[in-house]
Amino acid sequence: MTAIDELRATMARLRGKNGCPWDQEQTHQSLARCLIDETSELLETIDQLDMPHMREEVGDVLIQVVFHALIAEEGGHFNFDDVAREINEKLIRRHPHVFGTGKLETSEQVIAEWDKIKAGERAAKGLVAPPTVFKDLPPRLPALMFAEAIWKQIGKKSLPVDGLVDRVAVAAAAADLTDADLGRRLFELTAAARERGLDPEGALRRHADAVQTAIAARV
Secondary structure (H helix, E strand, O other): OOHHHHHHHHHHHHHOOOOOHHHHHOOOOOOHHHHHHHHHHHHHHHHHOOHHHHHHHHHHHHHHHHHHHHHHHHOOOOOHHHHHHHHHHHHHHOOHHHHOOOOOOOHHHHHHHHHHHHHHHHHHOOOOOOOOOOOOOOOOOOHHHHHHHHHHHHHHHOOOOOOOOOHHHHHHHHHOOOHHHHHHHHHHHHHHHHHHOOOHHHHHHHHHHHHHHHHHHHO
16 A cells, blocks of 8 residues: 555544544534644744654645545545546646647746636636636635735736825835845734734735725726
């Protein structure tokens, strides 16, 4: 057996008869918080470039993947092999410049081709979204990443932000900004929000969403 097969067998035993009560009780929904926690711990090791612990945390995230696939298999939906097969096929399909006859020279061309193929696949499935100036973003993207993605698209597409975002203030703040300064300011704003009884995650998400909505209405 390969290591991944051994892991799957271990999880199956934990879920099976005479297994672990905790593992047996878990559902996709109950494991959602575990996935967030394990991903956060992995991100910490990535930030610190802590390779020994990163290996451990990658394993903890892998357990979540195996766990969800096993629960789905028990329900007759899909199994781990289906998951691996589908993502492998997707990688091959969306890299025609590697596995086909096409040729792309830059990362920007690769991303553009990926988005084009993805849009075609969604259209074939009848999942075409209404036209929008903004690229689709994950619905559960953390607020800070969501705001960053919105601003990135504003700059990339030169979208109008008059009355919504003060470009001069943004440029001035960015002029001498360092990683340390950014971390300090974000921490202090978060602490101030806590002191005031405000939700910084929610506040940023609502504002970023309002900016996105307002710009989409203009274009």
